[in-house]
Amino acid sequence: MNMNKNLKKAGLKATLPRLRVMELFLNEAGTHFTAEDVYKRFLTEGDEIGLATIYRVLTQFEHAGLLQRHHFETGKAVFELNEGNHHDHLVCIECGKVEEFLDEGIEKRQKEIAAERGFAVQDHALYIYVDCLRENCPNRAAKLSHTKPL
Amino acid sequence: MNMNKNLKKAGLKATLPRLRVMELFLNEAGTHFTAEDVYKRFLTEGDEIGLATIYRVLTQFEHAGLLQRHHFETGKAVFELNEGNHHDHLVCIECGKVEEFLDEGIEKRQKEIAAERGFAVQDHALYIYVDCLRENCPNRAAKLSHTKPL
DNA sequence: AAACCATTTAATAATCATTATAAATTAATT
DNA sequence: AATTAATTTATAATGATTATTAAATGGTTT
Ligand SMILES: [Mn+2]
Ligand SMILES: [Mn+2]
Ligand SMILES: [Zn+2]
Ligand SMILES: [Zn+2]
Numbered sequence: 001m002n003m004n005k006n007l008k009k010a011g012l013k014a015t016l017p018r019l020r021v022m023e024l025f026l027n028e029a030g031t032h033f034t035a036e037d038v039y040k041r042f043l044t045e046g047d048e049i050g051l052a053t054i055y056r057v058l059t060q061f062e063h064a065g066l067l068q069r070h071h072f073e074t075g076k077a078v079f080e081l082n083e084g085n086h087h088d089h090l091v092c093i094e095c096g097k098v099e100e101f102l103d104e105g106i107e108k109r110q111k112e113i114a115a116e117r118g119f120a121v122q123d124h125a126l127y128i129y130v131d132c133l134r135e136n137c138p139n140r141a142a143k144l145s146h147t148k149p150l
Numbered sequence: 151m152n153m154n155k156n157l158k159k160a161g162l163k164a165t166l167p168r169l170r171v172m173e174l175f176l177n178e179a180g181t182h183f184t185a186e187d188v189y190k191r192f193l194t195e196g197d198e199i200g201l202a203t204i205y206r207v208l209t210q211f212e213h214a215g216l217l218q219r220h221h222f223e224t225g226k227a228v229f230e231l232n233e234g235n236h237h238d239h240l241v242c243i244e245c246g247k248v249e250e251f252l253d254e255g256i257e258k259r260q261k262e263i264a265a266e267r268g269f270a271v272q273d274h275a276l277y278i279y280v281d282c283l284r285e286n287c288p289n290r291a292a293k294l295s296h297t298k299p300l
Numbered sequence: 301a302a303a304c305c306a307t308t309t310a311a312t313a314a315t316c317a318t319t320a321t322a323a324a325t326t327a328a329t330t
Numbered sequence: 331a332a333t334t335a336a337t338t339t340a341t342a343a344t345g346a347t348t349a350t351t352a353a354a355t356g357g358t359t360t
Contacts, residue, residue: 119280130269
């Protein structure tokens with residue numbers, strides 16, 4: 001079992017909440033969940049795991065490098081499986097769809113812009129808010145909680 | 151008086167809180183304030199204006215196009231005078247210094263990335279978090295409230 | 301200038317996302 | 331199975347922001 005290893009390596013006991021969270025993010029790699037998304041998902045699956053526990057586990061997993069945290073400007077943080085690849089996000093403000101991209105040109109220019117000023121880049125966040133223009137977008141109905149009109 | 155005109159055009163009465171806020175942002179164009187920065191500034195100047203009023207006025211000014219709101223990932227929104235020019239931000243995580251930049255190459259690539267997927271860009275946010283590397287940085291002492299270690 | 305009235309402020313409570321606390325539970329170890 | 335430190339749960343607290351409502355004020359009219 002791969003999940004137990006991940007946890008052990010991070011010095012975390014294999015508890016039910018942690019296993020459930022890990023399982024969810026592994027099963028739905030590429031999906032971006034808020035803490036509440038995770039909480040509600042477990043509720044519908046019959047697992048009554050406290051919201052505070054979800055928050056704690058998500059933060060622990062982030063620190064362990066298992067998850068990445070992002071802030072789509074909607075007031076709530078979203079998490080996704082850390083597959084080791086940095087990328088930026090396109091977020092549809094109509095349906096919540098998230099697509100990922102990585103543009104080497106943009107990455108390079110960012111470093112140059114900081115370097116020109118004598119600054120050392122620590123991190124960066126680039127979010128492109130779009131309308132995906134798909135009226136029949138499946139997401140438009142079952143809107144995820146991390147969507148908000150600009 | 152230019153300020154009164156701005157307010158009138160936005161259909162807003164010229165009240166003391168609004169004049170003070172407008173005045174502050176005009177006098178310190180290019181500075182990025184949180185609601186609390188503004189609140190405390192007025193306190194030290196002897197004007198006791200409620201924090202809720204500051205928030206309300208900032209939001210009204212944003213809607214009127216007089217101010218721009220940004221979210222440096224620190225949990226609190228910052229506002230600056232809207233001088234009509236879109237730009238992105240370099241934020242020093244050590245001292246809070248903010249520098250602005252605009253890179254046509256990056257702007258163009260963002261549009262292309264969205265277009266490639268058939269999306270219409272609505273907005274975007276690009277924050278580069280840096281260490282300005284200036285130990286003697288004046289800000290490092292009088293740290294602004296919108297700084298936070300990553 | 302006094303009266304009028306819609307707008308706005310002040311004071312305060314409420315809300316929302318998130319974190320902290322403390323008592324009860326549980327996973328790993330002996 | 332007993333031990334113990336880590337963890338969860340339940341709940342309270344926090345920080346940023348928004349909502350509420352009665353009192354004050356700005357712009358207008360008499
Ligand atoms: Mn992603
Ligand atoms: Mn700026
Ligand atoms: Zn969409
Ligand atoms: Zn600095």
